[in-house]
Amino acid sequence: MKYTTLGKTGLQVSVVGLGGIPVQRTDVKEAREIVEECMKQGINYLDTARGYTVSEEFFGEALKDCRDKWILATKSMSRDYEGMKKDIEISLHNLQTDYIDLYQIHNIKTDEEIEKCFGENGAYKALVEAKEAGKIGHIGATAHSLEAFAKLIREYEDKIETMMFPYSIVENQGAELIHECAEKNIGFIVMKPIAGGNIDNTVLALKYIVNNPDCTIVIPGMGNAEEVRQNTCEEVFQPLTAEDEEECKKIVKEVGSQFCRRCGYCAPCPQGINIPSNFLFVNYKRKYGLADWAKSRYATLDKNASDCVKCGLCETRCPYDLPIRDMLEKVAKDMDY
Ligand code: SF4
Ligand code: SF4
Structure with a gap:
């Protein structure tokens, strides 16, 4: 495993972290096995969310005896002060901890949402209060649209310490903004490294990201111990070879022709379809x-x-x-x- 600094947070994180979506299809016993295998392989970063149904609760149980070995990140879709304040407490309860290392505003989409979050009675105010009270350590944001990504890191760079956005072999529309994050020392967290399951060669998908110095950490979702071993095998941390580059081009050709990059250029649909x-x-x-x-x-x-x-x-x-x-x-x- 390799380790790096998560931007302005100063946290020392493994470059591969544990994404918490697939744990929803497991149970507490399997969640424990995943957590144990991650620790064996040197993973020290776990990302979950209020919105991932039982994910926070399962991890709360699984981390009972090893909370101090983990950098814990979660997120909430709340946009206002009261909602975020409540969600932070629920996350602390679910995760069975008194401290969450990174709390993120989840999936910000529009200018209005951004303004609400950072406005007078917005979610950000609750996050700052929680930080001052020692309940959370750092504040971040996540987005799927380029516009929201750009606005957040350009207009709110003094407020957010990390940014999460999709990036993969077939989804590199955020590359320039990701580079901007690196220049601004905003820790960049890669979500959707296998393009929502569209890339079969997971090892190459992770290797591609680990080899990009602008990406701080990648958080593939892992639903069993075998996936943890695969995602942390030695190959992931090797430099990309000429053959790898060729394989990446092949993947772009195969997957890219039928794959939505969520760029949003197709909007607006007259029927109002997102x-x-x-x-x-x-x-x-x-x-x-x-x-x-x-x-x-x-x-x-x-x-x-x-x-x-x-x-x-x-x-x-x-x-x-x-x-x-x-x-x-x-x-x-x-x-x-
Ligand atoms: S369908 Fe829309 S969001 Fe998806 S790639 Fe095409 S323009 Fe972009
Ligand atoms: S109605 Fe259907 S075809 Fe027309 S813009 Fe919307 S999604 Fe596209």
């Missing part, structure tokens, strides 16, 4: 086997794939020429709507 979210949620079902969770997230969308009237406007805007109408039809079928 196109990238439809693809994101269906992947939780298809690739992670989290059918119930995927469907519950899908159900929160005001409009979904079945509302598509096939006007084709989005396809004229997608820089990756994705057959969005066909893809949405498959999403609608998959989600039983």
Whole structure:
């Protein structure tokens, strides 16, 4: 395992951390096994979220006797002061700890959300209070859209210490902003390293990220001890070879032609469909086997794939020429709507 400093937080983290989405399909016993294997392999960073159903609770149980060996990160979708204050307490309770190392504002999407979070009675105020009270150590943010990413690291760089955004062999639209994070010493946390399950060669996917000096830490979701061993094998920490580069190009060609990068250029859809979210949620079902969770997230969308009237406007805007109408039809079928 290799270790590095998580930007301004000063925390010493393993460059591969434990992502907490797949633990939802396990139980407390398996969560313990995952945690134990991670420690064996030198992983000391764990990322979960209020929104990952039982994830915080399972990890709370699993970390009972080894909390001090871990740098613990979680996040909340709350945007206002009261909501965030409440969520911090719930996270502390669920994780069975009195201190969370990093608390993140989860998946900020729009300018309005950003302004609300950092406004007078916003979530950020509750995070600062918790930090002053010694309940959390550091404050970060996560996003899926480039616009939110850019705004957060350019206009709120004095407030956030870490930033999380998707990055992978097939999803490198954030590369310039990730470099900006490195220049500003904002710890950059890579989510979706295997592009939501679209890349089969996990070892190469992680190696690609570990070899990018702008990326601080990558947090692949791991649902059993075998996945932990695979994601921490020696190969992950070797330099990329010419063969690897060739393989990456092949993956981009194969996966890239049918893969949504969540760039958002297809918006707005006249029917009000959030196109990238439809693809994101269906992947939780298809690739992670989290059918119930995927469907519950899908159900929160005001409009979904079945509302598509096939006007084709989005396809004229997608820089990756994705057959969005066909893809949405498959999403609608998959989600039983
Ligand atoms: S084809 Fe469907 S998703 Fe695309 S813009 Fe038209 S209604 Fe929206
Ligand atoms: S469908 Fe195309 S334009 Fe829309 S978010 Fe995905 S990659 Fe971007």
